[in-house]
Every structure is written in C-alpha cells, then in structure tokens.
Amino acid sequence: MNKIIIGLTGKMASGKGEIASYLQTHHNATTYQFSTILRDILDRLHKDISRSSMQNLSTTLRQNFGENILASVIAEDVKKNENNIIVVDGIRRMADVKYLTDIEGFKLTAVMANDKIRFERLVARNQNTGDDKKTFEKFLEDEKKEADREIPIVIKKANTKITNNDSLKKLHKQIEDLIK
C-alpha cells in the first residue's frame, strides 16, 4: 500500500482529534501535531508544558529561525517516517500547507461540522480552562483570532471534505473511504 499523508484542517472541535485517534488505533497511523516538537523541547528543558510555554517557545523559534521553521520540521519528519499512514493534525496556515503539498501521497482534508454542534462538543469536553463557561458568541469570536484566522482559507484548498455532524459510525465510514 502506498504511503498516505492526511493533513487535517478544520475549526475547533470539528473532529480532527477524533479522526487522528481513530487512524492511530485502527490503522497504526503515526500522528504529528505542530505542538509535538514544542512539547519535546520543553520536556528536554524540564519546563512546564502549558499553553503559554508552548506559545512562547513557538514565537521564540519563529522569530529566530524563520516563520516556517515548525512547518519545515514536520515536513522533514513526515518524509523520514516509513509508516504507511501518517496524519498531520491541526494545519492552520497556507504557509504550513506549502511544505507538505510537495510530498507524494499528501491529502489535505477539511473536517466540517455545524457551529452549534462544535460549540456543544467544546463545552462538553472542557479541554482548556474556562471552556465550559464560554458563551456561543465568545466561541465564534475566538475563532476569528490570529491563530485560527486562516483556517477557512485552508479549508477551501482541501481536496477532500469530511462532514462530522452525525454519529461516530458515520464519521468512521468516511475515514475508511478516505484511506482506501
């Protein structure tokens, strides 16, 4: 089977993590996130792995080694990895896509879900402090912030779209179709 690299993009709580997790469990996929390398470095420095440390490290590295340092690192890691299925989760900027597009087998996949459904999932999982107290308005506002602003543009560029408004079973079927 040829190597497939699935690049996941999508708004908050659309289901990217669920897809990455499914592929890991059922197909032994290797998953990469931009935060992985940040976590490794912070770990080696024995620093706390908090959102603010990661943000700080990301900014520090980008300022000194170029805006695209993390994207180019993931691209190198992906090229070296000999696994058949690789997932790159959390693509947010077109600049990041540029490095991955040239790799053979790369499929940019957008994960879509209704705003209301995503909001409910976010509140239910309460992953980051304060998520359970967010209002729907604040939720929509947060998506317009710097880090997530380009996501709609990346979504438009995707070759494949997965819609995740229903059951897990329906989601899993779409994932299986994706990697055929």
Place this chain on the structure above:
Amino acid sequence: MKKKKIIGIIGEQAGGKGAVSNIIRKRYGGTRLTTSDILRRTLDSLYIPSSRENLINLALILKKGFENKILMYAMLRDVENTNDDLIIVDGIRMPGDVEPFKEEYGKDFHLIYITADAKLRYERSLKRGEKAGESDASFDDFTKNGKKETEKHIPKIGKTAEFIIENNDSEEELEEKVFKIMEKI
C-alpha cells in the same frame, strides 16, 4: 546511595574540558552532562546544523525567551535524575551558572577551570572538528567567538574556581594534574 559529587568544568573553547572529563571518567567512572547536549539535541530535532554559532544563538534566545537560568535549571534536573554518584557538569559559562549548583550541593560541588594559550586552543579546535564548521574557521573567527555573550565571562568566573588547570603541555601532564585534583576531591 552515596552522596553525589558534582564536578563543574569551565573553560574557553577547545581548552580541554572534554579531555579532562574523559580522564576523570576513565579512572573514576561517572556521568558527563553538558549544556551542549541539550542544545544539540534541540537543534537536531529542528534539522538545524549544530555549528558553534547556532549553539550559542539557541542558548541566548532560550534565555531571552524564558529566563536566564533556563539551561542551568535543566542541567540541575538532569543531575538529579542521573543515577550516579559522580557527575561531571560541563558547560558552565555565565555569571549565575555556578550558584544553583553551590546552593544545591554545597561542599560536594567542585569547580575546575581549564585554560590554555589562545593560539594553542585554536590549533586544537582545527584538528578535532567537533562542531560543524570548526575545522574551517580562521583565527579571527575563533577569537570572535570567544567574545560572544556566552563565552566572554569564562575567564572571570574561572578565576574563582576551586581548582585551575593550565593545559599548555602534553596529555600526560594534563592527566597528572587531573589526578592530583581528584585525590583532593
């Protein structure tokens, strides 16, 4: 477990820090930890070559981005996690680097300063090519490196060390000097 003895090594580029570590470990065992290791592994993960310049830059940007003592605190944690009663900490360079170790280990921390003639150190660095690009550097480049932020305080801190070794002679003489010091420790 016996109490840990920590030997801190400070010295200018290519002065003989690595050589001293090796001499100590050959006779007494022990684990060697360096700040370069932390920096080098980080550069490797970023696919950036571990030239001396990049190592110095990474050290500086991490200190600026987080806190000045970030590398030394990381070293301290590595020392804590190392299961050996003799640990060599190589890479002490800046004002403030020594204090965390003195605080934590008191009399069980010993600082050794290794120094040598600048020209001799330059020649040695050409021969060994330890860091990317080292064997091609000019004496000018070599001296310039010595003035960088992470290098320029070394002589001053070195003067305060418990033991000072001048490494201008043969390897055998270096060995003798090291053994004399280790007997005292």
